[in-house]
Amino acid sequence: MNLSEIPRVSHITKEDFIENYFKPQKPVVIERAIEDWPAFRKWNLSYMKDVAGDITVPLYDNRPVQHKDGFNEPHATMKMADYVDLLKAEPTKYRIFLWNILKEVPKLQKDYTFPDFGLRLLKGLPMLFFGGKDSYTFMHYDIDLANIFHFHFDGEKEVVLFPQSETKHLYKVPHSLITHESIDFSNPDYKEWPALKNASGYKSTLSHGEVLYMPEGYWHYMKYNTPGFSMSLRAIARNPKNLAKASYNIFIMRYYDVLMRKLKGQDWIDEKNEKAIAKTNEVFRVSN
Incomplete structure (x- = not known):
């Protein structure tokens, strides 16, 4: 993979952000954008244990998708207090993703504001993501191809990004x-996944209080170098092609996939994985 460091700025005006990153659809890390938030001082794993310890949270690990696990069903559940204790005690693959803090812990809303980067952020969809040391998300992009602002807290997280133009090299399922x-x-093992050698993207490591802007539809892989968590705020896609693709994903593709899982079970999942390898390797052979 050919990975460039994501550009970094200390602060940024909305005019500079729109001109230099949103319009050309390039990622950026903003290092000191939220130092005036109470969350910057307060949000760490211990604080989350204090304010949400009694809540039962769904947990997911890194096991490959299996039909017997159900569609998006959690692999385990645990009290938040116990989960934080686990994160601090030892490496664990268990993660929380898409946890809506507006719904679960309204008190946390007082700890942050919606920054003005020149995009209209969706006020009802702030989501939290937690992970233990060495846990990671599979490479994916979001179903709505949104513009995403990813705020990291407590610890370090490794990030790898690719634009949609690199999909042909990524073994998309x-x-x-x-x-x-x-x-x-x-x-990556290039002997097993040779097409990845042609993929060009970005990388960075996020620390407490830093904000990553991911443009519309960017593929992203995230690995927790230490236990920690992040919050994502999003703005809808502006590019008409991305809006059309988001509509297809939401209203057609996901229902078709669920239907085929019901009809074919694990065979459907295995078939998709085989096609991902065959199609990508064929493109790689032709281009080389």
Whole structure:
């Protein structure tokens, strides 16, 4: 993979952000955008244990998708207090994703504001993501191809990004939003996944209080170097092609995939994974 460091700025005006990053659809890390938030001082794992310890949270690990697990069903549940204790005690693959803090812990709304980067952020969809040391998300892009602002807290997180133009090199699984789940994007095996050698993207490591802007539809892989968590705020896609693709994903593709899982079970999942490898490797052979 050919990975460039994501550009970094200390602060940024909305005019500079729109001109230099949003319009050309390039990622950026903003290092000191939220130092005036109470969350910057308060949000760490211990604080989350204090304010949400009694809540039962759904947990997911890094196992490949299996039909017997159900569609988006959690792999375990745990009290938030116990989960934080686990994160601090030892490495764990268990993660929380898409946790809506507006719904679960309204008190946390007082700890942040919606920054003015020149885009209209969706006020009802702030989501939290937690992970233990060495846990990671599969390479994926979001179903709505939104513009995403990813705020990291407590610890460090490794990030790898690719624009949609690199999809042909990434072993995308058909009728889904993920690449083949066996790929380790922290240390890819190019003998097994040769097309990745042609993929050009970005990388960075996020620390407490830093904000990553991910443009519309960007593929992203994230690995927790230490236990920690992040919050994402999003703005709808502006590019008409991305809006059309988001509508297809939401209203057609996901329902088709669910239907085929019901009809064919694990065979459908295995078939998609095989096609991801065959199609990507064929493009690689032709282009080389």
